[in-house]
Amino acid sequence: xxxxxxxxxxxxxxxxxxxxxxxxxxxxxxxxxxxxxxxxxxxxxxxxxxxxxxxxxxxxxxxxxxxxxxxxxxxxxxxxxxxxxxxxxxxxxxxxxxxxxxxxxxxxxxxxxxxxx
Amino acid sequence: xxxxxxxxxxxxxxxxxxxxxxxxxxxxxxxxxxxxxxxxxxxxxxxxxxxxxxxxxxxxxxxxxxxxxxxxxxxxxxxxxxxxxxxxxxxxxxxxxxxxxxxxxxxxxxxxxxxxxxxxxxxxxxxxxxxxxxxxxxxxxxxxxxxxxxxxxxxxxxxxxxxxxxxxxxxxxxxxxxxxxxxxxxxxxxxxxxxxxxxxxxxxxxxxxxxxxxxxxxxxxxxxxxxxxxxxxxxxxxxxxxxxxxxxxxxxxxxxxxxxxxxxxxxxxxxxxxxxxxxxxxxxxxxxxxxxxxxxxxxxxxxxxxxxxxxxxxxxxxxxxxxxxxxxxxxxxxxxxxxxxxxxxxxxxxxxxxxxxxxxxxxxxxxxxxxxxxxxxxxxxxxxxxxxxxxxxxxxxxxxxxxxxxxxxxxxxxxxxx
Numbered sequence: 055x056x057x058x059x060x061x062x063x064x065x066x067x068x069x070x071x072x073x074x075x076x077x078x079x080x081x082x083x084x085x086x087x088x089x090x091x092x093x094x095x096x097x098x099x100x101x102x103x104x105x106x107x108x109x110x111x112x113x114x115x116x117x118x119x120x121x122x123x124x125x126x127x128x129x130x131x132x133x134x135x136x137x138x139x140x141x142x143x144x145x146x147x148x149x150x151x152x153x154x155x156x157x158x159x160x161x162x163x164x165x166x167x168x169x170x171x
Numbered sequence: 172x173x174x175x176x177x178x179x180x181x182x183x184x185x186x187x188x189x190x191x192x193x194x195x196x197x198x199x200x201x202x203x204x205x206x207x208x209x210x211x212x213x214x215x216x217x218x219x220x221x222x223x224x225x226x227x228x229x230x231x232x233x234x235x236x237x238x239x240x241x242x243x244x245x246x247x248x249x250x251x252x253x254x255x256x257x258x259x260x261x262x263x264x265x266x267x268x269x270x271x272x273x274x275x276x277x278x279x280x281x282x283x284x285x286x287x288x289x290x291x292x293x294x295x296x297x298x299x300x301x302x303x304x305x306x307x308x309x310x311x312x313x314x315x316x317x318x319x320x321x322x323x324x325x326x327x328x329x330x331x332x333x334x335x336x337x338x339x340x341x342x343x344x345x346x347x348x349x350x351x352x353x354x355x356x357x358x359x360x361x362x363x364x365x366x367x368x369x370x371x372x373x374x375x376x377x378x379x380x381x382x383x384x385x386x387x388x389x390x391x392x393x394x395x396x397x398x399x400x401x402x403x404x405x406x407x408x409x410x411x412x413x414x415x416x417x418x419x420x421x422x423x424x425x426x427x428x429x430x431x432x433x434x435x436x437x438x439x440x441x442x443x444x445x446x447x448x449x450x451x452x453x454x455x456x457x458x459x460x461x462x463x464x465x466x467x468x469x470x471x472x473x474x475x476x477x478x479x480x481x482x483x484x485x486x487x488x489x490x491x492x493x494x495x496x497x498x499x500x501x502x503x504x505x506x507x508x509x510x511x512x513x514x515x516x517x518x519x520x521x522x523x524x525x526x527x528x529x530x531x532x533x534x535x536x537x538x539x540x541x542x543x544x545x546x547x548x549x550x551x552x553x554x555x556x557x558x559x560x561x562x563x564x565x566x567x568x569x570x571x572x573x574x575x576x577x578x579x580x581x582x583x584x585x586x587x588x589x
Contacts, residue, residue: 059369060365060368060369060373062365062366062369062370066365066557066558067365067366067369103370103374104220104230105346106218106219106220106232107218107343107346107347108218108317108318108321110321115208116319116320116321117320117321118318118319118320118321120218120232120234120318121218122218122220122232129374132346133346136346136347136348140347150234150235150238168218168231168232168234168235169215169218169232169234169235169238170238
């Protein structure tokens, strides 16, 4: 199987072609550096994304507080993670770095606050 | 009348970095005037990550980047007034401001740093016909509704403008359950970072239509749909390509404009291309003791560079207050050559003993071109760049020894050679 993707490791945005089977990546071409090769491999085998969103707050200065995943989560779990985040409520006060949801959907990533409230 | 050595207008990343640097350089009394409830500026609503990669070597969200500077400000004796709006600056550096607690404030400053940031171009400035139905807003406004107020502005969204704010909000709204139907971009290329095209549009199957614009909105009370059309090479809509798209929200991401009302009111010279003040290498405007930095000077892509630029302004203001500024500067204007839209600073004092970095943007996309710096007709540097884009700010350095050989008749040109 073959796939073409745009590398996002740096502003160049090289067009990279990856040839792969169900079990392994066969070749990566079009990249101009090693980071591109690594990105392309991960994108095919286990694409992940950082997730940022906001969580309802009780008794804070604002109705919501911004949060982020402290590690990237599997790309195909973004919407499921959003469901969990949107079903969550946290009581003020909130501090930066406070864990709001621990190990979300068993991904190994925590959802942490990125501002105070 | 209050007296402060330094008044900083705006407490976002620019104002904070400038104030902190000025304090570090020995300025005694500093006051920061911020119109919002907290310091942090626009970063407070930019909850996505990607800030601080250069400055801190970390990938932070906007609020986290701001928090690092807020913490530093809190450790100093810098006075901060939030919920405070600056109304006027006069030729004698008297700043007039107002807030609920103090009422009207009049502050005599020795130096002023302008760090007011920028605002978004609104629908009213565009040629889109149609009634003023609700559901039409700028991307930054939608960002504030979602990330600060916890509201969803709509369910079926069309976005005009493929700059980073529009792309980031395309992803944000999609994650929150909206259907983003299309992103229309007037130009034949996107203004946003490639990583955002991939992670905000491609990831969610949101189509990007280049050379396309919105020509009409439909709906009386609430937006019901928009008419989009392709444009020709003069950016004029092509009648036969008109297409109706049903939606309840139109988000506009069509340009940022430095907020320079205060600057213009006191007669400070403005650069027509950047829409910010004309400044020298210390970011001093043509009014003595008045400096500008951050988005109010020229719109930046990376807050890391805002911080660095604002530190220059902070030091410049500190030197001015201490009477250390050059009493007889020799200014040479910087000149834009082929392909370069603007240069900041617009002029440099060639008595400077240190290298000077010039920032610029190109007017179109270039591939495998050279950025050339020419001083007095001699090529000083010629750097090969695989890609140059209007959406990515670049820089060149004038070495100190080259400055030393210049006089008031000298020329400094930055250009692109293909």
